[in-house]
Amino acid sequence: MEMQLIGMQLLSGAVLGAILVMTALGFTIIFGMLGVVNFAHGALFMIGAYAGVAIAEQTGSFWWALLVAPIAVGIIGLLIERFLIRPLYNRPADDSILLTFGLGYVLVEGVRIVFGNDGIPFSTPSALVGVVNVGIGYFPIYRLFVIASVVLILVLLWVGLEKTKFGLIVRAGSRDPQIMRVLGVDMRKLWFIVFGIGVGLTALGGILAAPMRNVSPEMGTLVLAEAFVVTVIGGLGSILGAVIAGVLVGVVVSLVSLFAPEMATISMFALMALVLLFRPQGLFGKAAAGA
């Protein structure tokens, strides 16, 4: 009985971990490539969730929302890069933090104007309602779907980065943009596209999380903090680090909430403090980035 409970909690931890991976993925890709710490990340995650709700209501289909919303928000991302981030490439790193921070503020207020201050409910898509027996107990189908989707996204991302020519250019560009420029690659165009992809992935995370979280204008603040915790633990700019740290944090939070529910959210930040104490550069970060 006890083992079953822990097993179920581990599975819940994997679901939470999958969502956390999604909160950190777009953020870490953008940082790894552009060196921009996107403080509007939480707001864009929230906009992804709202876009998903709006499109699902219009079309009556969750699947359309899952497909269209990330593209729509990704296009917003492209506009942000072109008109707000690009003028700051030659300025100190803090300037882009300040800019995206202010942008997040504007986006949250914009959503409040359009959708109101209160949260809106987003029901689980009808095809994925219900529970299924996973051997040790009954588990919501939608949550299993979340794990499967995130695994699929990660596989596609891995193939895209490791097996295609575009991925090769992206990886080389994050390693040494100067050499890439010498080789005749238009880095501006590359940064433009990568920013759009990062924002699109963030929005996708927002839609996947929407049925499990309260969709509200303020949801982004926690998401931003979660993304920071995961990337600090995993190591800034490391995709592998973000994935492993995301799952780790998810499992830790789930297990803590089994024994001391009031400590669940706190444990996530405490874990980060612990990692900082012993490995300031994060689990997969290069030593140069930390102490």
Place this chain on the structure above:
Amino acid sequence: MSAGTQQPTLPQGDRRARLGALLNAASRWRVPLTIAVLCILPWILPSKALAVNVLIFGTFAVGYNLLFGYTGLLSFGHAAFFGSGAYLTGMSIAHYGVSWLVAMAIGIAGASILALAMGALSVRTRGVYFSMVTLALAQLVYYTALQASSWTGGENGLRGFTVSKIDIPGFQINLLDPVQKYYFMLVFTAAALWLLSRILNSSFGATIEAIRENEVRARACGYNVDLAKLWSVVVSGSVRGVAGSLSAMHLSIVPLDSLHYHTSSLVVMMTLLGGMGSFFGPFVGALSFLVMEDVLSLWTTHWQLFVGAVFVLFVLFLPKGVWGTLLDLGTKND
């Protein structure tokens, strides 16, 4: 910007040179000048409550400016110190019934100790990490206060304490009177301003500015960069604790929001709008932000949209803020 800045070599009578000389004089007398302006502030602003707010947030921003403007550390976790100063002051009075002076001392000491602990963790990281880590650690404090509701009142905030009068031998200040309250609080703000001005003029002040300009070089010159950063975090944490403590006595409640990311956000905006790394900047920023809020909120509940947009425009086009841009105009030699 200090008294040693070279005099502009412009023909006499040039408007720019005169502005430069004026700004130089202003810098030399920066503490008395700020206090003088703050003394007349309640009589210029539309409401006394707004003046008290400018005082509290100005003090908060002054503390933040030491870290962001002078040391070059972009923190997003400063609400933790403001909030803990406020909570500890409020809790000492509400739970233990201590006097206001002891409560304030506890609030400020608590904020400083918290700054020491959070600083010890965050100065171990470099560059952009600092911003992320301070935000995450502040959220840790926020969620702790939310959960420890028997102590902090949780989501409803801390209530049940009021300091209505201050007894000083031979003297009594009535805190229910907004004017008396304002001048009472001004004493603490003045003390914080004087302390900061002294610190900035000391060799420690020069060290932190050296770190802001070029951390690698400061390290190579043999300065203990990590220690200087830690001290900067602690001193600025204490000043923010003063602001928090004052806010608790002002409001007679401590809202949970005082620990929230939102509170940190306000102060980042104020400091940048006014001009980071300049002595008058934080107060100019707090004043313009709060007046902007006061005016805009009269005709729209979504004033934050405009404030945020103004902030974005400042980052893009006027990164030195109102005061910093003015300084540039006065000292430019072309």
